[in-house]
Amino acid sequence: MPAIPGKITAPNYGNIPHSHRLPVTHREVVRAFGKLSRTSLITLAQQWLQKKNRDFCKPYLLGDQDKNAEEEDDAPYEPAESYEELQEIYKELLSRKGGRREVMDRILEGDWRTGISMYQLATAEIQHLLDHPQALRWTAKRMAKIPNNRVVKDMEVTNDSEHLPRFQAQTFMTNLAKELSPLMKAHYLITKLKTLPITILRVYIHDSPYSSEASLATDSNSSDGAKAVFFIWPNGSPYIYVSLATHLGQVVGDEGRHLRDVVLQAIPKAFSRPSSRYQLTPTNFTARSLSALLAYRGPGKSNAAAGGWSIFADHSFSQNALDFVATGKLSEAKGTSVDAVAQKAGPGRPKRHIDATETQEVKRRKAVAAGRFGSSGKANDGQGIERFEVRIDDPFPPQSNSTQQQQDATGASAETSRGKRKGRPSLLDRSAEDIQEIEELDNAWVPDVRVTFSGSHVFAGVRELVEQGVVDGEQMPGWMTGEAGVTIGAIKNGRIRSKGAVPGV
Template sequence: MATALDYKNIPHSHRLPVSHREVQRTFPKLSRQSLVSLAQQWLSKKNRDFCRPYLLSDRADEDDEELYEPAQSYEALQEIYRELAGRKGGRREVLDRILEGDWRKGVSMYQLATAEIQYLLDHPNALRWTAKRLTKIPNARSPVTDMEVTNDSDHLPRFQAQTFMSNLAKELTPLMKAHYLITRIKTSPVTILRVYIHDSPYSNEASLVIDSNSTDSAKAVFFVWPNGSPFVYSSLATLTGQVVGDDGRHLRDIVQQAIPKAFSRPSARYQLTNTNFTTKSLDALLTYRGPGKSNAAAGGWSIFQDHSFSQNALDFITTQKGDGQDKASGNKSNTNGESKAGPGRPKRPLDNTESPGTKRRKEVAAGRFGTSAQPNDGQGLERLEVRIDDPFPSTSDDSNMTHLDGDTSNIDAQAANRMRRGRPSLLDRTAEDLEEIQNEDGWVPNVRVTFQGTHVFAGIRQLVEEGIVDGEKMPGWMTGEAGVTIGAVREGRIRSKEGVPGV
């Protein structure tokens, strides 16, 4: 007899066996402190219905092979974990206690979700995030993709968690079975939504026990909403270095397309617009795509958005009085220091003077980068990739020959892109771009520049301070002013399409 399909989502209380691939992948990565904190959270009164441990009353008969004696009550188990939190020890001690002792019968979907979120908070650079912008659509014929923030009070929809989750489930339930957990982080101004995608027409525990044989199938998708910001960050929950298959990306796209529909109502429709910004750092996302950062005021303009002045920045007037007082106090301290020198050979003063050229380069770097691009600010971008769309400089004598060569190179570039394996790059020229290039007077080569490192813009700032890069002639996109990680450059500026800077 065939089992009828159900139209329910996976509840918090459904359990996975401790030997399940998702459980064994997530829990061993957590630290001892995080494991103890999670166990105490699961044992609180509000979570006991879907985080039930194995207690003494659940034991049917005496088992001589038990490694851990089951606790008599929730209070006794809470006391055990308070004792574990108060003393030092290894991570394995707490991990074995959880998986082989107190939750030996299985880990609930709520426990797995909170464990993955805890790992994300402990390692904010573990996943690669893509920023999208939630924009309002006045009508179906003219979608609004303007990056500028307006004074319209209806620019952002009201975020009510229960209503949003209900609307999201209505969109996704006919397509897939999923487990949802949305939580607001106390230590950071963000709200996290985790969606565990279950590739099955059933939502019972028996279907969850069946483990997938594919090692590259990412089942969990994370979405982050910064408080008071029109942006949404999305990422696949994968292992470090794991290759995400097409199925995982397709399922993520389905969930991503359902998010603006869950926000929409009959009088207001929304869509997610690409911002050409991808990074592994959540702190960098909050800096470039966080609350009040939607106008791409980065680079040298960061002094205005970070409130670096004690007064209105438009009324700021530079004075030389402070510099004179600092110099006078410095000379006075040096004089006092020399008078207190002891007998014997005088100490050789440290030579901290900088050459005028070095001072000048640092002043130029401070003017171009402002308060941003500091080596240890925790806001580093790992990769910046641009395509140069400027025509190759040529003389009037060989302009005709250059134009012919340009047509041939564009054809060769198209053939090379078709022969290349893997997913196409966002920097690949579209048919419209190729048509625009053919109308140019000169040859436009396919030149791409990639900066890669732990903190790209901090590295460029150091190159300016060392005199390797001319800070006065350097284009603005090299300072991060455009606020994108991938884009096309024309005449020294990041190009924009439909109001969105990038490609």
């Protein structure tokens, strides 16, 4: 670590403050800003210029120039005189059309040429996340209370019992920083969103004992790992979504994963209070889309009512108790109005003829699909899951007099599971108890069969296959509708095994 003359650089226990700046040529800065759209950039700049944020986002103003005027001759942008002038400039930029490059250059080479603060970098990355809600891959975890033997009334529901971990941002941040600062230096930004019921925490990991500006600017290691981790708390639920802030095409190295795990381990500790300790438990759910996460592991009604059970979560199963009208064709009326809206959206598009030639069979298949999927599995609902993996633990359907074949195959499957699989063990690998359970089955051949569905919206795809008649909608097992609400699981007796007592809590 090169020491900067005139500045003392010493390891300390502090966090990285919001106002520390990175040079505009820093890899992270270039990446974060290169991804943002023009409007987002302008909105961000306006946000930074707001009175309450000015301390963390000092722009380069005319007043700063005087000290070293000779350097600035070739600067492409005239520094503004005041915050108000800058605000006007960005307002003007917003009102007219132009390229995003123009705004980005103005920010990086003009108004913030002296550096982008950690606060700015963090807000820029969060803005990108909100602009592209599918940009990252999230894993949902659950905060579970570690059962306390001394306090017997732990689970009792009383007038003033609370079963969700209490989330108080300031206390949590202090505790988290206490846990992490001996291990690494980090910058934290925690934001409560207005548009979605979530709170985002971004942790920028700086793997160094120093928290000075100079040490931030130097790339301490050559590896190109992700430097930030995102955590999301959906308000009013025990879940937490975790993701590494990777850039497009960036490989997550072991180092990045390790740093994420360090932060992850500190989180339940930061939540815990004396006599109520928490731990993170997996929920077997990974998805890219935030709205899918909010639907399957969110604060609402849909957590334990996925797939065909979605009719219970929206109001299509039972009407309002005071709605006595039974004769109207309510569902049909709704359908046509949706169609009308869709057509209105694209007036240039030729009107789609709802084919009158729809045969009885097609209608029947559609009805079956509607029965199995309810209101879920629609291609445009934004709740797509990209990957759904299952392992089938049911014995292979027995065939007559083919024992020889069976034995051969068993040997082969054992070999593949031992020899071929390299690298990290998959979550789907059979555990010791699973294997024992399988061995207890007499004379059954249970090959290690894994099925992976992948696509932009897996269950919408399955629904379409049912509607097209490729998949038999009536014989299809329930897990193919997504009703188990997991993206990875093991199947026994044709059903996804559920270990928890009550789903979706």
